[in-house]
Amino acid sequence: MIVSDAVVVGAGVVGASIAYGLLREGLSVELLDEGDAALRASRGNFGLVWVSGKGATLPDYALWTLASADAWAGHAAGLEEETGLSVGYHKPGGVDLCFSDEELEQKRALLQTLNDAVGAERYQARMLTRQEVLDIIPTVGPDVVGAGFCPHDGHCGSLSLLRALHAAYAKRKGTAYRAGEVMLNIRKVGTGYAVLTRDNVYKTRKIVLAAGLGNKTLGPLVGIDSPVFPLKGQVLATERTALRVDWLTPYVRQTDEGYFLLGDSMEHDGFNTFSNVAVIRGIARRSLRSFPFLKDLRLVRTWAALRVMTADGYPVYDESERFPGVFSIGCHSGVTLSAVHATRLARMIADGALAPEVSAFSARRFDVQEN
Amino acid sequence: MFKRIDKHEEKTLSFTFEGEPVKALEGDTVAGALLLKGESVFRQSAVSGENRAPYCLMGICFECLVEINGVPNRQACMVKVEDGMNVNRQKRAVEVKAP
Numbered sequence: 001m002i003v004s005d006a007v008v009v010g011a012g013v014v015g016a017s018i019a020y021g022l023l024r025e026g027l028s029v030e031l032l033d034e035g036d037a038a039l040r041a042s043r044g045n046f047g048l049v050w051v052s053g054k055g056a057t058l059p060d061y062a063l064w065t066l067a068s069a070d071a072w073a074g075h076a077a078g079l080e081e082e083t084g085l086s087v088g089y090h091k092p093g094g095v096d097l098c099f100s101d102e103e104l105e106q107k108r109a110l111l112q113t114l115n116d117a118v119g120a121e122r123y124q125a126r127m128l129t130r131q132e133v134l135d136i137i138p139t140v141g142p143d144v145v146g147a148g149f150c151p152h153d154g155h156c157g158s159l160s161l162l163r164a165l166h167a168a169y170a171k172r173k174g175t176a177y178r179a180g181e182v183m184l185n186i187r188k189v190g191t192g193y194a195v196l197t198r199d200n201v202y203k204t205r206k207i208v209l210a211a212g213l214g215n216k217t218l219g220p221l222v223g224i225d226s227p228v229f230p231l232k233g234q235v236l237a238t239e240r241t242a243l244r245v246d247w248l249t250p251y252v253r254q255t256d257e258g259y260f261l262l263g264d265s266m267e268h269d270g271f272n273t274f275s276n277v278a279v280i281r282g283i284a285r286r287s288l289r290s291f292p293f294l295k296d297l298r299l300v301r302t303w304a305a306l307r308v309m310t311a312d313g314y315p316v317y318d319e320s321e322r323f324p325g326v327f328s329i330g331c332h333s334g335v336t337l338s339a340v341h342a343t344r345l346a347r348m349i350a351d352g353a354l355a356p357e358v359s360a361f362s363a364r365r366f367d368v369q370e371n
Numbered sequence: 372m373f374k375r376i377d378k379h380e381e382k383t384l385s386f387t388f389e390g391e392p393v394k395a396l397e398g399d400t401v402a403g404a405l406l407l408k409g410e411s412v413f414r415q416s417a418v419s420g421e422n423r424a425p426y427c428l429m430g431i432c433f434e435c436l437v438e439i440n441g442v443p444n445r446q447a448c449m450v451k452v453e454d455g456m457n458v459n460r461q462k463r464a465v466e467v468k469a470p
C-alpha cells in the first residue's frame with residue numbers, strides 16, 4: 001500500500017501541472033501514468049497559450065484563460081529555475097488572419113463581445129488593417145485583408161512543457177511519476193480512499209482524475225459525469241529553418257528549434273489517430289495562402305492527436321458529491337491552462353473545494369431538464 | 372566499419388559526396404552507401420552545429436539529413452542512390468527567402 005495526501009490519475013500536461021502545484025502546496029502526491037496505450041493528447045499538442053476569442057458565451061472561461069496567460073511567464077520561469085529546462089515560452093500576441101470582409105466582421109464582433117465582457121482596457125483585443133498586419137508580419141500573402149489581434153496570446157514547446165513538469169515533479173518528490181499504472185477503481189477506506197490500479201493500491205485523502213478522454217469512464221466510478229469526446233487535430237512540421245520570426249498565428253507558428261508547425265484541423269473521427277492526406281492538404285493550403293514563403297520548405301513530419309472536447313468547448317471541473325475530495329478535471333486547453341492549474345486550481349484542491357471562479361465549469365451545466 | 376554481408380550482382384552506380392566520387396550498388400540507400408564508405412558526418416545540427424550521423428536508418432529520427440541534388444533536408448536513409456547524384460552534408464538550417 002502506497003500512502004500519500006493526494007493521487008493524480010493522468011500524467012499529461014493537465015495532471016502533471018496539478019501534481020506539481022499540489023507538491024508546491026506542501027502535499028505529498030502520487031502521479032500515475034497509464035502508459036503508452038493512453039491517447040496522450042499532451043504529446044500531439046500544437047503549443048499555443050491562447051486567449052483570443054475564448055469564452056465568448058462564458059465570460060468566466062475568458063477570465064480563467066486570461067488569468068493563466070497572465071501567470072504563464074512566471075510559470076515558465078519557475079519551471080526553468082527548478083529544472084534548468086526551457087519550455088520555449090514567448091508572448092508576441094496572436095494575429096488571427098482574415099481573408100474576406102465577412103471574416104473581418106465576424107472577428108470584429110467576436111473580439112468586441114470579449115472586450116465588452118472582460119473590459120476593453122484589460123482584454124486589449126483589436127482589429128488590424130492589412131497594413132498593420134504587414135507591420136507585424138511582412139510575409140503574409142496577398143489575400144490577407146486584415147486580422148484580429150490579442151496581446152495576451154503566446155506559445156511554448158508543449159513537449160518541453162510536459163518534460164519540465166515531469167522533471168519539476170520528480171525533483172520536488174524525489175522520484176519520477178509512476179508509469180504503467182492503469183486505474184481500475186476507487187473505494188472508500190475509513191476517512192479516505194483507496195485507488196486500485198492493476199498492480200498497486202494507493203491510500204490517499206484526495207484524488208484528481210486528469211486522464212483526458214479517460215475521465216469519461218473513470219468519472220462515473222465516483223458519480224461524476226465527465227462528458228468529454230475526442231476531436232481530432234492534425235499537425236504538420238516543416239524542416240528547421242535559419243529564418244526566425246517573432247509573430248504568432250493560431251495555425252502557423254515557429255518553434256524555438258526552427259520548425260514551422262502548421263495545424264488547426266478539427267475532425268470528428270472517433271478514436272482514430274491517423275493522419276490523412278485530405279486534411280494535410282487543407283492545412284497546407286491555408287498555411288500557404290497565409291504565408292507563401294512556406295512553399296520552399298519541406299514537410300518532415302505530420303501527426304494527429306485527439307483533443308479532449310466538450311459540447312460547448314469549455315472545461316469540465318467537478319468534485320464528487322458522494323466521494324468528497326475526489327475531483328475530475330478535463331479540458332482541451334491543457335497547455336494554456338497549465339499556469340492556473342499549477343497554482344489556483346491546485347490550491348483549491350489542496351484547500352478542499354473548487355472556488356466560485358471555476359463553478360461555471362461544472363458538468364452540471366449540461367443537465368437539461370425535459371418535460 | 373561496415374561491410375556487405377551478401378553476394379551481389381546489382382549494377383554499380385556512382386554519385387558524389389561533398390564533390391568526391393562514391394561507389395554504390397543499385398538498391399543502396401544514400402545512407403547505406405555513405406556508411407559503407409566510412410562516412411560518419413552526414414550533417415551539422417540546426418541548433419548546436421554539432422556533427423550528426425544516421426541513428427535509426429528507418430525514417431524516424433531525422434539524424435541522417437543531407438542535401439541531394441540541391442534539395443536540402445532529405446533523409447539519406449529513405450532515398451535510393453541514383454547514378455550521378457550530387458550529395459552534400461546538410462549544413463545547419465535552411466535559409467528561407469522571405470519576401
